Amino acid sequence: MKYIIGIGGVTNGGKTTLTNKLIKTLPNCCVVHQDDFFKKPDHIQVGEDGFKQWDVITALDMEAMTNTIKGWMENPVKFARSHGVALSPVPAVASSEEQVHILIVEGFLLYNYAPLLEAFDKCYYISIPYEDCKRRRSTRQYTVPDPPGLFDGHVWPMYQKHRRQMEDSGLNIEYLDGVKSKEDLYNQVYQDIQNNLLNRL
Ligand SMILES: Nc1ncnc2c1ncn2[C@@H]1O[C@H](COP(=O)(O)OP(=O)(O)O)[C@@H](O)[C@H]1O
Numbered sequence: 001m002k003y004i005i006g007i008g009g010v011t012n013g014g015k016t017t018l019t020n021k022l023i024k025t026l027p028n029c030c031v032v033h034q035d036d037f038f039k040k041p042d043h044i045q046v047g048e049d050g051f052k053q054w055d056v057i058t059a060l061d062m063e064a065m066t067n068t069i070k071g072w073m074e075n076p077v078k079f080a081r082s083h084g085v086a087l088s089p090v091p092a093v094a095s096s097e098e099q100v101h102i103l104i105v106e107g108f109l110l111y112n113y114a115p116l117l118e119a120f121d122k123c124y125y126i127s128i129p130y131e132d133c134k135r136r137r138s139t140r141q142y143t144v145p146d147p148p149g150l151f152d153g154h155v156w157p158m159y160q161k162h163r164r165q166m167e168d169s170g171l172n173i174e175y176l177d178g179v180k181s182k183e184d185l186y187n188q189v190y191q192d193i194q195n196n197l198l199n200r201l
């Protein structure tokens with residue numbers, strides 16, 4: 001069985017932190033990070049506001065990301081091996097359908113790209129309030145540092161716009177409170193995944 005989990009949410013909401021905890025405990029679990037598909041800085045458009053438009057879907061090579069996910073869907077064993085993910089031994093009696101393979105797709109604009117929406121078996125979305133987000137973001141180092149005013153001028157307004165768009169899409173999303181402790185968030189999601197997997201077997 002193949003199972004694809006989306007961990008979307010606001011910048012600095014804790015997506016990577018949660019993902020890194022889950023991949024340590026979920027069996028046969030690979031990960032795709034949307035951040036790995038940002039285009040090079042000279043391919044990022046500059047808006048009328050003067051800011052490089054990092055927080056829009058065209059800043060990402062979504063086709064390449066989709067192809068990476070398709071690669072996992074076609075052959076999760078090969079994908080895991082080529083990404084250095086250890087697989088559980090397959091019992092001699094098991095068929096390939098009995099073996100569970102999990103893919104976590106993590107990123108801030110996961111649910112705003114129509115071709116990917118139906119890939120997800122389960123969609124999580126982490127939110128935190130404006131003040132927490134601004135504070136966490138202020139200490140974060142990206143490959144290209146935030147220029148002054150980017151958060152209020154571009155990052156937060158784009159987050160609000162994309163979130164509304166996602167809510168209007170009718171996708172079935174489980175919202176997570178990113179202000180909860182890292183441990184509580186992990187326990188909540190791990191338990192939910194276990195229950196969902198058991199229901200499918
Ligand atoms: N539940 C949490 N409570 C408090 N701080 C958190 C929590 N989860 C993550 N953080 C912190 O917030 C920052 C951003 O976390 P990260 O997982 O990189 O977010 P994202 O991948 O959503 O951008 C990091 O400094 C991280 O330690």
Ligand SMILES: NC(=O)c1ccc[n+]([C@@H]2O[C@H](COP(=O)(O)O)[C@@H](O)[C@H]2O)c1
Nearest residue numbers: 010011012035038054055108142143144
């Ligand atoms: N990884 C990069 O190359 C890069 C460069 C500039 C900005 N960013 C920022 O990354 C954010 C998304 O990533 P997080 O959800 O991990 O914060 C966006 O808000 C974007 O402004 C990333």
